[in-house]
Amino acid sequence: DTGVSQDPRHKITKRGQNVTFRCDPISEHNRLYWYRQTLGQGPEFLTYFQNEAQLEKSRLLSDRFSAERPKGSFSTLEIQRTEQGDSAMYLCASSYRDFYTEAFFGQGTRLTVV
Amino acid sequence: SQQGEEDPQALSIQEGENATMNCSYKTSINNLQWYRQNSGRGLVHLILIRSNEREKHSGRLRVTLDTSKKSSSLLITASRAADTASYFCATPPGSNYKLTFGKGTLLTVNP
Numbered sequence: 001d002t003g004v005s006q007d008p009r010h011k012i013t014k015r016g017q018n019v020t021f022r023c024d025p026i027s028e029h030n031r032l033y034w035y036r037q038t039l040g041q042g043p044e045f046l047t048y049f050q051n052e053a054q055l056e057k058s059r060l061l062s063d064r065f066s067a068e069r070p071k072g073s074f075s076t077l078e079i080q081r082t083e084q085g086d087s088a089m090y091l092c093a094s095s096y097r098d099f100y101t102e103a104f105f106g107q108g109t110r111l112t113v114v
Numbered sequence: 115s116q117q118g119e120e121d122p123q124a125l126s127i128q129e130g131e132n133a134t135m136n137c138s139y140k141t142s143i144n145n146l147q148w149y150r151q152n153s154g155r156g157l158v159h160l161i162l163i164r165s166n167e168r169e170k171h172s173g174r175l176r177v178t179l180d181t182s183k184k185s186s187s188l189l190i191t192a193s194r195a196a197d198t199a200s201y202f203c204a205t206p207p208g209s210n211y212k213l214t215f216g217k218g219t220l221l222t223v224n225p
Contacts, residue, residue: 004156031211042118042202042215043157056212091156093213100145102159103204103213110154 002026004106006092012112013082020078021109025094032075033103034067035091036060043091049075050097082113118146118203118216126222133190135219137203138183144206146179146186147213151200160188160201193223 005024013019025032030051035043046065047057051072061067064082069075079086089110093103121136139146145164149157163170163179163186170177176189190197200220204213 033212035215040217042217045212045214048212050211089154093157097211100162100164102147102162103157104159105149105156107156 004092004094004104006090006106006109008109009107010110010112012114015084015113016081018078018080019082019111020076021090021092021111023075023077023092023094023106024073025075025092026104027073028096029094029104030072030097031095031103032069033093033095034075034077035093037089037091037108038087046077046090079111082111084113087111087113118205118214120201120203120216120219122219123217124220124222126224127193129193129195129223129225131193131223133193133197133221133223135188135201135221137186137188137216139186139203139205140184143181146177147204148175148177148186148188149202149204149215151202151218153199157202190221193221195223195225197221198223 007022033048034046037043047067049069064080067077089108091108093105095103118139147162148160151157161172163177174191179186200218202215202218204215
């Protein structure tokens with residue numbers, strides 16, 4: 001399968017714990033995006049990378065959130081000291097570096113903080 | 115902040131009918147994209163229309179773009195139960211690469 005894959009698909013964690021999600025983009029894509037989506041809402045932009053460089057971060061990405069993309073391949077999103085408000089679907093997408101190209105999304109990681 | 119806003123928020127139709135969803139956006143764009151999301155799943159790209167295009171077709175989908183009104187519409191013809199999903203418009207505002215999404219239209223197609 002050459003699509004975007006995310007791991008894990010589901011994560012239940014206790015409040016205050018740290019969690020890390022992984023995203024493997026389509027191999028030839030140099031742009032990688034993270035979004036967060038809550039029930040009934042559209043995806044909200046969190047951050048994006050071009051190769052290994054993190055080019056933009058949303059103000060939604062508090063200091064408890066950190067994302068990396070070492071060597072411009074897979075990416076990780078870590079949430080420290082999770083809060084109940086962090087419960088959401090975290091979506092990863094990748095695309096070519098081009099204005100006129102679509103983004104390919106993974107199936108998402110659903111995080112539940114209890 | 116969200117760039118696009120879809121209308122209506124929810125739409126329920128019978129199989130075989132056409133479904134029209136609208137999107138309004140705020141800033142200048144170089145393209146507008148429509149995505150579909152089945153319940154609890156990732157988003158799937160449907161169609162991209164460039165800012166210099168007015169209409170585009172793909173199978174049963176027809177998209178229009180009016181840059182003077184900052185609006186777009188998605189028409190699904192001869193709908194099927196499998197078209198039941200949320201539909202989002204997304205735009206990269208200005209020269210920015212990131213896609214910003216609206217809240218979506220939830221389409222229900224009843225068999």
